[in-house]
Structure formats: structure tokens, C-alpha cells
Amino acid sequence: MIQRNIFLLPEDKCALWAKASANFPGEKLGEIMKRTLSDLSKERFVPDFYEIRRVDVPAAFDALLKLQSTxxxxxxFETDNEEIREVLEIEMTLLNAIMIALALLLDVFFYMLPPNASGGDKLPPTASGVENKPYVPTWKRQPQVGYDGPSL
Known part of the structure; x- marks a missing residue:
């Protein structure tokens, strides 16, 4: 059996995903993920993984789920007595390569282009500017169906 090493995604890399999800809204981040994955070889030894929880990067998590296709x-899912947490384990080399590409894109958009090229003079939002609301799973947000017993 292959032993896998799993690491929590560092805070600065969570901040990068928060920044990317704020600047590539909706399916834009998903499209970037698809383009990045198009030439990826699937025949590799996979020793180390990052572990990312939905609560750490809620806006970018759906785009990260596209990496499962590789x-x-x-x-x-992790469970305890109170909640269920969604967790994604991603091979470390793959995620590092994607994060380097995203960091380069964000640098070009915000620091190398002239301020009027992007349509605004403001700098990008930082991860501290991202609202940190606790994640509530869909099954907890939707009303539960009750049962009153058999009826005649």
C-alpha cells in the first residue's frame, strides 16, 4: 500500500484562492481550471496531498472540485457530532503549479497593467477583506421534511 502524506493548505495559499475567486467570478475560475488541466498527464506517482476544506475557501471550492477529473x-466528508465538513485532497505538485499560474495572472491583472486598463484604480481585495462566514451545508440550509405518522 502506498503511504500518502497529507498537508493542510497554508493560509497564504487559501488567501490566493480567495483572491482568485473574487476576481474570476462564477464559471470563469472553472474555465481557467479546465484549460490548465487539458494537457496534464495522468500517469504519475502521487505521494503528497494538500487537504482543503470548503470552509477555508468557500468561493473557490467548486472550481477546485473540477480537479477530481484528473x-x-x-x-x-468529515463528520463529528455536530456537523459534516466537505474536504478535498489535491496532489501537491498539481495544486502548486495551478497556484503559480493564478498568482502570475493576478499579478499581471493588478500590478503590471496600467490602472485604467482594468477599468478601475483600486487594488485587488485581500484575503482579509473576504467575509469569513461559517460554511453551512446545503442539507442544513434547506427545511427538513417531517413525518407525523400514518394517516387514514
Whole structure:
């Protein structure tokens, strides 16, 4: 059996995903992920993984789920007495390469282009500017169906 090493995604990399999800809204971040994955080889040894929880990067998590199609990312759920947490394990080399590409894109958009090229003079939002609301799973947000017993 292959031993896998799993690491929590560092805070600065969570901040990068928060920044990317704020600047590539909706399906734009998903499209970037698809383009990045198009030339990826699936025949590699996979020793180390990052572990990312939905609560850490809620806006970018759906885009990160697209990495499952490579076979280098796996989603599972953690449970305790109070809640269920969605967790994605992503191969470390893959995620590092994607984060470097995203960081380069964000640098070009905000620091190398002239201020009027992007349509605004403001700098990008930082991760501290992202609202940190606790994640509530869909099954907890929707009303539960009750059962009153058999009726005649």
C-alpha cells in the first residue's frame, strides 16, 4: 500500500484562492481550471496531498472540485457530532503549479497593467477583506421534511 502524506493548505495559499475567486467570478475560475488541466498527464506517482476544506475557501471550492477529473484529487466528508465538513485532497505538485499560474495572472491583472486598463484604480481585495462566514451545508440550509405518522 502506498503511504500518502497529507498537508493542510497554508493560509497564504487559501488567501490566493480567495483572491482568485473574487476576481474570476462564477464559471470563469472553472474555465481557467479546465484549460490548465487539458494537457496534464495522468500517469504519475502521487505521494503528497494538500487537504482543503470548503470552509477555508468557500468561493473557490467548486472550481477546485473540477480537479477530481484528473484522478489527482479526491473529495470526502468529515463528520463529528455536530456537523459534516466537505474536504478535498489535491496532489501537491498539481495544486502548486495551478497556484503559480493564478498568482502570475493576478499579478499581471493588478500590478503590471496600467490602472485604467482594468477599468478601475483600486487594488485587488485581500484575503482579509473576504467575509469569513461559517460554511453551512446545503442539507442544513434547506427545511427538513417531517413525518407525523400514518394517516387514514
Amino acid at each position: 484522478g489527482l484529487a479526491h473529495r470526502h
